[in-house]
Amino acid sequence: MSSLAVDGERPVVLEVRDLSVSYGKVQALHGIALKVHRGEIVTVIGPNGAGKTTLLSALIGLLPASGEILYLGEYQGAGRSVEQLVRLGMTLVPEKRELFSEMSVEDNLLLGAFDRYRAGHRDQLETMDQVFDIFPRLMERREQLAGTLSGGERQMLAMGRALMAKPRLLLLDEPSLGLAPLIIREIFRTIAQLRKTGVAILLVEQNARAALQIADYGYVLETGELSLAGPSSALATDPRVIASYLGLGGRR
Amino acid sequence: MNLQIALLLGQDGVTSGAIYALLALALVLVFAVTRVIFIPQGEFVAFGALTLAGLQADRLPGTIWLLLALGTAIALVEGGAALRQRRYRRIPLILLVNCAAPLLLAGALVAVSPAGLPLPIQVLLALMLVVPLGPMIYRLVYQPVAEVSVLALLIVSVAVHVTLIGLGLFFFGAEGSRTPAFTEVSFEFGEAVLQGQTILVVVASLVLIIALYFFFERTLYGKALRATAMNRTGARLMGISGQLAGMLSFTLAAAIGAFSGILISPITTIYYDSGFLIGLKGFVGAIIGGLASYPVAAAGAVLVGLLESYSSFWASAFKEVIVFTLILPVLLWRSLTTRHPEEG
Numbered sequence: 211m212s213s214l215a216v217d218g219e220r221p222v223v224l225e226v227r228d229l230s231v232s233y234g235k236v237q238a239l240h241g242i243a244l245k246v247h248r249g250e251i252v253t254v255i256g257p258n259g260a261g262k263t264t265l266l267s268a269l270i271g272l273l274p275a276s277g278e279i280l281y282l283g284e285y286q287g288a289g290r291s292v293e294q295l296v297r298l299g300m301t302l303v304p305e306k307r308e309l310f311s312e313m314s315v316e317d318n319l320l321l322g323a324f325d326r327y328r329a330g331h332r333d334q335l336e337t338m339d340q341v342f343d344i345f346p347r348l349m350e351r352r353e354q355l356a357g358t359l360s361g362g363e364r365q366m367l368a369m370g371r372a373l374m375a376k377p378r379l380l381l382l383d384e385p386s387l388g389l390a391p392l393i394i395r396e397i398f399r400t401i402a403q404l405r406k407t408g409v410a411i412l413l414v415e416q417n418a419r420a421a422l423q424i425a426d427y428g429y430v431l432e433t434g435e436l437s438l439a440g441p442s443s444a445l446a447t448d449p450r451v452i453a454s455y456l457g458l459g460g461r462r
Numbered sequence: 463m464n465l466q467i468a469l470l471l472g473q474d475g476v477t478s479g480a481i482y483a484l485l486a487l488a489l490v491l492v493f494a495v496t497r498v499i500f501i502p503q504g505e506f507v508a509f510g511a512l513t514l515a516g517l518q519a520d521r522l523p524g525t526i527w528l529l530l531a532l533g534t535a536i537a538l539v540e541g542g543a544a545l546r547q548r549r550y551r552r553i554p555l556i557l558l559v560n561c562a563a564p565l566l567l568a569g570a571l572v573a574v575s576p577a578g579l580p581l582p583i584q585v586l587l588a589l590m591l592v593v594p595l596g597p598m599i600y601r602l603v604y605q606p607v608a609e610v611s612v613l614a615l616l617i618v619s620v621a622v623h624v625t626l627i628g629l630g631l632f633f634f635g636a637e638g639s640r641t642p643a644f645t646e647v648s649f650e651f652g653e654a655v656l657q658g659q660t661i662l663v664v665v666a667s668l669v670l671i672i673a674l675y676f677f678f679e680r681t682l683y684g685k686a687l688r689a690t691a692m693n694r695t696g697a698r699l700m701g702i703s704g705q706l707a708g709m710l711s712f713t714l715a716a717a718i719g720a721f722s723g724i725l726i727s728p729i730t731t732i733y734y735d736s737g738f739l740i741g742l743k744g745f746v747g748a749i750i751g752g753l754a755s756y757p758v759a760a761a762g763a764v765l766v767g768l769l770e771s772y773s774s775f776w777a778s779a780f781k782e783v784i785v786f787t788l789i790l791p792v793l794l795w796r797s798l799t800t801r802h803p804e805e806g
Contacts, residue, residue, distance in 0.1 A: 270699070272695075272698075289547055291703075292698050292699065292701075292703075293698070293701050293703040296699070296700070296701035297701060301699070302699050304695070304696075304699065308693050308695050308696030308699060309693070309696060310688070310689045310692045310693055310696060310697075311692065311693070312692055313685070313688065313689065313692070317685055320682060320685065321682070321685055321686060321689050321697075321700050321702070322700055323682075324682060324686050324700045324701055324702055325700065325701030325702075327682050328701070334682075371700070375700070375701070
């Protein structure tokens, strides 16, 4: 693998230039450019229907896209597939969680390591212990069927399952969706802690306040285009962001 | 009917029921993972039986030509794709798996006279000839259209079925074959005689069912297949591609089919087109299980076997009619009791 481009101090994991996605004749994303470094949390905030989920689906290869996607220093062309990118350490936690609901929590987690297992790694049990350290609740529920979990536990399981793949880039799609405020805080605290493991995180969120609190850098996505970008502390105090996404409570 | 006949018929029914159960499980598996209603399942039964018979008669089974042809076709398709994507390192592996391996098998069959080999080796050879056809057919025929509707996949299945029937006639001829029994042992229970072969069929089926259970419950690959059946997108995101799951389920289905054929060929004469009816009875069992439940499908298939056996005694002219009529009340009951989301 070619050496990663270094931008400032940390290597760039993902760089996207001029990315566009269309559903038939309708263009859903237009001219997107963004960058994620190793050990960094980058968030893309924006309202419903702005194209946030489309962006992540295009990145991981579920949707065809035009433009340049540079992942780990290599161009991912039109022939990119989900399976290839998963093998290269890109993992998506989808908005709908997509759990295996009639399987136990433990089996869901093990399947998260399926591709590593297939590639010859047999360390899934140790990885599972690490995931249990991050989400002790999953340890308690390990025998339970995934379909019987609460909303917060499902999100934990979806994230735990993604971590079983030991990702280098974790794509998180609306982890706060449908969760109670206390649970959201817990989930976001965990996401912030993941940064220490060196994984790069691209977090797509409607809950701008929570996302900007933990992110290093942020983008605002509106009707398919990035309208603002900057360090998240700057975004959090930007009057336009406050007016549209944070409301008055966002003022420090 | 006296007790002796009742026992004899029951024994017959359980034997065929065990085979139908295996086929029903394969059909449920393939449908759950790939949404394909695998009508050609029965052809694998016939191919398995007739390939073994061919080996025992010291003929080169026609299935080897099919294996070579499909292997070459896949090598062309995959090799072409690898060239276009400039992934040249994959080409030797593609050639090795799809061309060299079948050629090696063909060479081995020509070099040694298979008729003189011990039975287990002959069975193994027959399986090696027939089982790879499953994943190969998936790769060539189903995978390119994997995303189309269930109905379109069904039509593809009909086409594959008709093609395989034609090839079966071409390869094996119109005469039926029967292989010698695996065992000549028989037991007497009072007035009833229990054939060793019957016990073998039932035991082998049970062992295979238990092995499948362990595969699905205990191994990561088995879990991956179940995961694909439950949530296709979720499975893809874990790196379990539709292609991998499809090839794996078709391999299992082909193995179950060919093995069933080998098991029953000493009991009944198999013709090139016998597989279809056998497969269809497995399908009735699978339908009883709603193409979703493995235990109900297996139980349904045993019921089909028993019903067939007893109806052949009382109304032998109508035995197929009676068996297939069973599906009507089942469908009626299912359509009244289950609400299922319409698939697009």
